[in-house]
Amino acid sequence: MQAILSPGSLLTVLGSVLTVIGSIAYATDAPNLSLPTIFYGIPIFLGGLALKSSELPPVRRLTAPAQFQELRDKTATEGQLKLLKDVVRWRYGQKAHLESSLEALKLWDEDNPPQLESIEEYNYGDRYALRLQVQLNAVDKSRWFALEDRLGRFFGPGLEACLEENGANALNICFRQPCP
16 A cells, blocks of 8 residues: 555556546547646656656554654654654665665665664653664674664764664664663
C-alpha cells in the first residue's frame, strides 16, 4: 500500500489518466479538452516515471507514530527529531537512507552500502530514544564500533550512540540521551 501512495506513483497515475482522457477527447473531436490534458498529461506522466525510477521508500517503523508522541514532544532532541523525520519520508536519487551522513562518517561503500531496515522509538530512562536496525552489507562491523563515540555527536549534541550486534551482518544503533 505504501508504494501505491508514493509521490512517483501518484504522478504516474495522474499523468496517464490525463493522457488517456486527452487521447479520447482528441479521437472524438473535443479540442477544448484534448489539448490541455495531453499537453499536461504526458509531462506529468514522464515526471512520475522519473521519480518512480529513483525513489527510496520510507524506512519501516516498528512503533506507531502516536505511541511515543508525548515523550517525543517533551524530551526528544533536535537531532533525534531530524533523524526520525529524515528516514520516514520518501527520498529520491539516493541509494540508501542517511547516505550523506554515512559518507561523511566513512561508513559507506559505493557498491554495497549499508541499508537502514527499520526504526523504533522507545523509552530510555523516561527519555525519548531511537533504535535503528542497519544491514551492514560491505562495511565491516569494526569500522562501526570504532566510530561509536562519534556517531552520537554527529547526529546532534547531547546524544550518545550505542551499538548492539544483531546477527552476522546487522547492527542496532540506539540514539539516546545519557541518563542523569
